[in-house]
Amino acid sequence: MLHQLQPIAEACDLTVPDAERRRIGVVGAGAITRVAHLPAYRKAGLEVLGVCDLDLDRAEQLRGEFGLPRTYTLDEMLADEAIDVVDVAVVPQAQPAIIRRALAAGKHVLAQKPLAVDSTIGAELVEEARTAGLSLVVNHQMRYGEGMAAARAMAEAGWIGEVTAVTVDVDIETDFTAWDWLVTSPRLDLMYHSIHYLDTVRALLGDPHSVYCAGGRRPGQAVAGETRTFTTLTYEDGRRALIKVNHENHTGDQSATFRIDGSHGAIRGTIGLLYDYPHGRPDTVEVHSSVLPTDGWMPYPVTTRWIPDAFAGPMRALLREIAGHGPAPTTAADGLRTLQLVEACYASIESGQVRRF
Numbered sequence: 081m082l083h084q085l086q087p088i089a090e091a092c093d094l095t096v097p098d099a100e101r102r103r104i105g106v107v108g109a110g111a112i113t114r115v116a117h118l119p120a121y122r123k124a125g126l127e128v129l130g131v132c133d134l135d136l137d138r139a140e141q142l143r144g145e146f147g148l149p150r151t152y153t154l155d156e157m158l159a160d161e162a163i164d165v166v167d168v169a170v171v172p173q174a175q176p177a178i179i180r181r182a183l184a185a186g187k188h189v190l191a192q193k194p195l196a197v198d199s200t201i202g203a204e205l206v207e208e209a210r211t212a213g214l215s216l217v218v219n220h221q222m223r224y225g226e227g228m229a230a231a232r233a234m235a236e237a238g239w240i241g242e243v244t245a246v247t248v249d250v251d252i253e254t255d256f257t258a259w260d261w262l263v264t265s266p267r268l269d270l271m272y273h274s275i276h277y278l279d280t281v282r283a284l285l286g287d288p289h290s291v292y293c294a295g296g297r298r299p300g301q302a303v304a305g306e307t308r309t310f311t312t313l314t315y316e317d318g319r320r321a322l323i324k325v326n327h328e329n330h331t332g333d334q335s336a337t338f339r340i341d342g343s344h345g346a347i348r349g350t351i352g353l354l355y356d357y358p359h360g361r362p363d364t365v366e367v368h369s370s371v372l373p374t375d376g377w378m379p380y381p382v383t384t385r386w387i388p389d390a391f392a393g394p395m396r397a398l399l400r401e402i403a404g405h406g407p408a409p410t411t412a413a414d415g416l417r418t419l420q421l422v423e424a425c426y427a428s429i430e431s432g433q434v435r436r437f
């Protein structure tokens with residue numbers, strides 16, 4: 081049986097061959113750079129030449145923590161010919177201008193999600209990268225995480241027959257108050273959190289035919305935006321997905337699960353990160369297959385975490401694209417579709433109607 085898991089493990093591989101490594105400059109010394117980007121690149125053996133942030137103390141502190149050669153201003157970073165790739169992780173409103181400047185300076189760019197908070201701007205960025213002949217990839221890392229990558233590889237290998245449905249069910253307590261820009265944002269869960277699930281469902285099933293979404297807030301919640309969403313995605317051939325998320329679970333019984341159903345079995349698991357963010361734990365994945373066949377639910381041994389390990393995924397994909405292996409799965413053009421799906425969800429909430437996508 082173990083040999084059957086080998087191709088699944090290979091599909092989760094995030095190692096970067098020496099020949100494909102490029103030197104990286106990171107813009108943004110915030111929370112996600114500290115807990116995810118830099119630890120992931122360190123584990124992957126990628127060379128980060130330095131970091132830049134409007135908050136110079138923060139940049140300097142991070143430089144020291146990770147032993148980086150130097151801090152930069154953005155101008156200095158973009159003028160440094162040793163840097164091939166600019167990795168952006170700043171407040172979302174500041175991201176498009178930085179991407180534009182990096183492309184104009186001839187750098188390849190890894191953008192954080194969302195690519196932009198407005199798909200019109202997102203589409204302009206896609207076009208600017210295309211015109212410049214440079215790679216622009218979005219950091220939609222959930223689909224590269226070992227749990228999701230293994231589940232998708234099993235589905236793609238036909239272990240559960242024809243995939244019929246995907247369900248993501250997240251019921252957690254999330255403290256957004258460390259991010260002042262998130263606290264005041266009128267758009268919250270879909271734009272900054274459920275975007276991961278929408279992207280992951282797109283990686284599994286492609287673009288849906290239509291979407292219906294209901295969003296809500298809890299009386300007295302600290303944040304302005306929606307903290308509870310129910311999203312259904314339907315496909316012309318009858319496949320469907322349900323994404324159900326609540327960030328205001330104050331009863332201590334946190335859960336974060338996913339399930340992929342098929343004609344000949346199912347894959348189920350947990351999203352480990354959400355049980356203790358940002359440390360988390362490895363995902364769990366189990367498969368029940370009449371194709372292999374399995375004797376009931378068979379576990380797949382996930383050994384890495386969403387944070388930091390999955391963050392090597394989009395960077396590796398960008399580096400492979402630069403090295404000529406074809407478009408990254410999470411190109412900006414693809415990230416734009418995920419962003420447009422987010423916007424379709426908001427349009428559905430606002431209209432109370434099913435939206436065609």
Ligand SMILES: NC(=O)c1ccc[n+]([C@@H]2O[C@H](COP(=O)([O-])OP(=O)(O)OC[C@H]3O[C@@H](n4cnc5c(N)ncnc54)[C@H](O)[C@@H]3O)[C@@H](O)[C@H]2O)c1
Binds near residue numbers: 109112113135169
């Ligand atoms: N799993 C994920 O992919 C994930 C998780 C968390 C955050 N994020 C995304 O990463 C981005 C950053 O999030 P964070 O949690 O690190 O936020 P943060 O608030 O902790 O840090 C943002 C940093 O950006 C800096 N900054 C703002 N404008 C800048 C500019 N013009 N030039 C240089 N630096 C600037 C700020 O000084 C701050 O240090 C956001 O887009 C967020 O959506 C993604």
